[in-house]
Amino acid sequence: MKLLIFRTILIYLCVLFAMRLMGKRQLGELQPEELVSTMLISNLASISIESEEVPITASLIPLFLIAGLELLGSVLSFHSQRFSNLVAGRPKTVILNGQIDQQALRMLRLTAADLLEALRGKDVYDPRDVAYAVIETNGSLSVARKPDKETPTLADLGLAVQQQKATLPFVVDGQVLTDNLTACGKNAAWLEQTAAAHRLPVDQILVLLGNDTQDYFLLKKESRPGDGGKGAAG
Structure with missing residues (x-):
């Protein structure tokens, strides 16, 4: 043994x-x-x-x-x-300008049902909405919608946003992610101040998420079953 x-x-x-x-x-x-x-x-x-x-x-x-x-x-x-x-093959285009390439499907031994299922996984339900779809060498499907079928962004709508960077985790399970703090213009002093505002040591924070604004989300670790964490926005 x-x-x-x-x-x-x-x-x-x-x-x-x-x-x-x-x-x-x-x-x-x-x-x-x-x-x-x-x-x-x-x-x-x-x-x-x-x-x-x-x-x-x-x-x-x-x-x-x-x-x-x-x-x-x-x-x-x-x-x-x-x-x-x-060794790995080449990516294969299966839809171009809304038209399904049936010969490409036969070469890949991919049925129409397989293709439609993969499209649904990309939140696409009509092949005619697709400008370009390709089967990658690892078997995954990459999809580019037609411009008029794309979801509009805030920039497209001409709306200003205060947040310029994505929301990133600053603390996970009590572990500080220094690179994420720096990327969002934060530092250790800000982290200590935020933790102190909730009367918590940093190692008792389960999740702290934030961005380059003053908004953040904090959830403390549960001390025992039944004690809920407390979320807060700064």
């Missing part, structure tokens, strides 16, 4: 390190070669954990070899568009 626990922990740490090496895209939008690498690494890890008779190096060596190949492929793709197209 001790050996199994040790092997599990070691494989876990090695897989975590390998995934970190391959970059954050492994955690989100996977390219074909990244998906293959992830699947192989997971299989190698499970074999090493379940089969105690297999030397642990028999999994670790291929694991880091796969991670190395993935890194090499990423470097080659960065320097060679031809290699990138060969």
Whole structure:
């Protein structure tokens, strides 16, 4: 049992390190070669954990070899568009000026129902409203609406706004996000003053959101079930 626990922990740490090496895209939008690498690494890890008779190096060596190949492929793709197209493919336009390209759908083995479902995921319910839609190499759909179908912005309406920057988290679970404070023209003094106004130490703030204006939202940590946090706007 001790050996199994040790092997599990070691494989876990090695897989975590390998995934970190391959970059954050492994955690989100996977390219074909990244998906293959992830699947192989997971299989190698499970074999090493379940089969105690297999030397642990028999999994670790291929694991880091796969991670190395993935890194090499990423470097080659960065320097060679031809290699990138060969490995990951190219984005494919499926709608242009409201017209669905049926040949492109056949090439992608994508049904009309699949396309309409993906459009609904982008809050588009009529293909005629689309100026340009493309299937990316990771399988996701990117959509640009026609100008007359776009949601108008405040700038389009000629309305002035006081807030120039997006609302960002300043504190999350008691941890101060200094870069976000600086980006919105705030500093540690402002944070301490805001926390003091609510009679809270900073480490007792669950969430503090704000922007480059004086408005903010603060929610304190609950001391026990039933004690609600208090939101406030400055």
